[in-house]
Amino acid sequence: MFRKKWLMAILFIATLVISLIIGNLTTNETVAQNSGRKLIMVTSADYPPYEFRKTGGGAGGEIIGFDVDIAKYITRELGYELEIKDTDFSGIIPALQSGRANFAMAGMTPTPERQKNVDFSDIYYEAKNTIVTKKGANLTTLASLAGKKVGVQLGSTQEKFAKEKIKGAKIVALNKTGDLIQEIKSNRINAAIIEDTIAKGFIANNPTLEFNTVPSSAEEAGSAIAFPKGSPLVQPFNKVLQQMKQNGEIEALVKKWFENQGGNQAAEDPANAPSSFETAWGSIPFIAQGIIVTLQFTLISAFFGFLWGIVLALFKISTVKPLNLFAKGYTSVFRGTPLLLQIALVYYATPQLTGYDIPALLAGVITFTLNSGAYISETIRGGILAVDKGQREAALSLGVPYQPMMKDIILPQAVKNILPSLVNESIALLKDSSLVSTIGVVDVLRRAQIVGAEKYIYFEPLLVAGLIYYVLVMLLTWGGSKLERRLQRSA
Known part of the structure; x- marks a missing residue:
């Protein structure tokens, strides 16, 4: 009876996971179908007042700012819809090179080094x-x-x-x-x-x-729009930029975002502005919305990582040498390279190698599944080897085939023995999930950074994010302990 309940739970989780993945793929196909009249802009939305997310007034984290208003004006004039993707500043040029975006705006200056990799529009704003x-x-x-x-x-x-x-x-x-x-x-x-x-x-x-x-020099060229090399959009964009300069639209946006500081309360009225801690605590609802993304990512990655870890563990104890060598080599690679590097490779290299614009969340799930599988496989292998060899020998002597023996006799005992280690791996996965914020996934940590960028504070929003992660880890620890006690009673 207990085994049937576990089977039903696994089937439910598998159905949920497959539904989420199909949803991601369907969304991506829809974007691809509409891409004929849609332009994708990549930016780093942590640079107010150029581009940042608005977290108050029910805005839901909408990306706004000087660059965004210019992009909306240009795309509207050219008859395109605009979609904005968020990433770290250092990932903007790779996003253009991999075909993830049609153009980029992030207060970028067309330096000679950048011009080797991307094309630029005319200068639209000069700063110091x-x-x-x-x-x-x-x-x-x-x-x-x-x-x-x-x-x-x-x-x-x-x-x-x-x-x-x-x-x-x-x-x-x-x-x-x-x-x-x-x-x-x-x-x-x-x-x-x-x-x-x-x-x-x-x-x-x-x-x-x-x-x-700092006194200006002739080398400071100002901000321009970046495009993939050879993009046909450069000239149309330049034409609209020239129009915006002539009709005063650029000047109006400069006054809106720079002279008025984008409506920044502290800049307008420092005496009545809330303290940093008041601002951070007031942003808890916005930061907490990232819990859904964080849990979604963690559950999917943990589920597939566990299944992949079982496969690798069986390969490692197999007498088939190619499988054994593959599993050991695989584990060596994924344990020997930084997880952040693996995320970047999957996210940026996939479009270049396959032509598929993989969603950021799916890229994170794939990376963490492959990475956690390598670690979990060692844990499961240890659990399997810890089961008394006499049980395996007895099963074989009774004529029980290898697969049923592993599925019904060895693996259940191994999982029971290694459950604390699996819970620890899940906790590590939950915390490491914050790394997906580097490719633009708006999880708990990314939302805390967004609040910091919008409110010009730093330490306080991270404290809020830390508190949320701590509560999630404590809940996961409690659930793991309860499951462990239940398995012990059912033994």
Whole structure:
């Protein structure tokens, strides 16, 4: 009876998993069918006021900002629908190269290095670099930064600028601007080179900091739209950009987003602005919406990872040498390479190799299934070998075939013995699921980063995300303990 209940539970989970995957594939096919009059824009929505997610007022995390308004205007004028994809800044050019997007807008400057990999439109906005430091640090010029730790955003023009213009400085490159601000506040770096329009928002919400503008040079070209090499969209986009400059649309958007700070309350009324903790706690509903994505990802990956781990474990104890060698080599590769690297390869390489635009969530599930299967296989192999050999010999002597023996006698005992290890692997999978935020999956961690970007804070939203992960882990631990006690009673 107990075994039948387990069988029904597995069938239910399998049905749920297959439904979710079919839903992902159907959605992707629909996008592909409509792509004739739809343009996909890739951005890094953590760079207000250029592009960021609006988390208040029931907006549901809609991506808004200066670049977004320009993109909407251009696509509307050209007769296209617009779809926006979010990723890390360092993943924007790979997204264009892999055919995931038709164009990119993220306050990008057309440097010679970038022009080797993508094409650019005309410049649509020029900004200045600033030196952001703690108040009273007396680091107001590039010369004063010599020998100091200076932070920049990874892959940005500020990174190149700092390396070329600041002599003797130690350059620290981080993924997000919010990371740089937190590093300054933590005294890990002395200053950061940040664009002036971005720096204004952070300074308004962090009164202990200040910024000083770096004199402009002819090398600073401003922001442009990026396209895949050879894209036919460059000229049409340039035509509309020129139109926007002539009819005053660009100037109106500059006033809307830069001079008014996009409606930033702290910038407009610092005295009445809520504290960082009040802002973070007020954003809990938005961050908590990521729980569904996190659990969906974890459950699907854990289910398929467990099944794949069983297959690999059986290969490892098999007397068929090719299967044995394959399983050992597979485990060696997936345990010997970083999980973040595996995610990036599956997500960005799949479109280039197969032509299939794999959804970010599906790419994460596949990667974590393949990765966790390698680890789980070792755990299951140990559990199988821990079962008394006499039971296997007795079953074989009674004429029980190998497959029924493993399915009905050995594996149930092995799983019971290794259940604590499987629960630990599930907990690790739940926490590691935050890595999918690097390819744009809007899970708990990504939502916390979105709140930080929109509100110009950093530490507090991450505390909220940490609390949510802790509660989820405690619930998973409780469920695992209850299941373990039930299995012990049924023994």
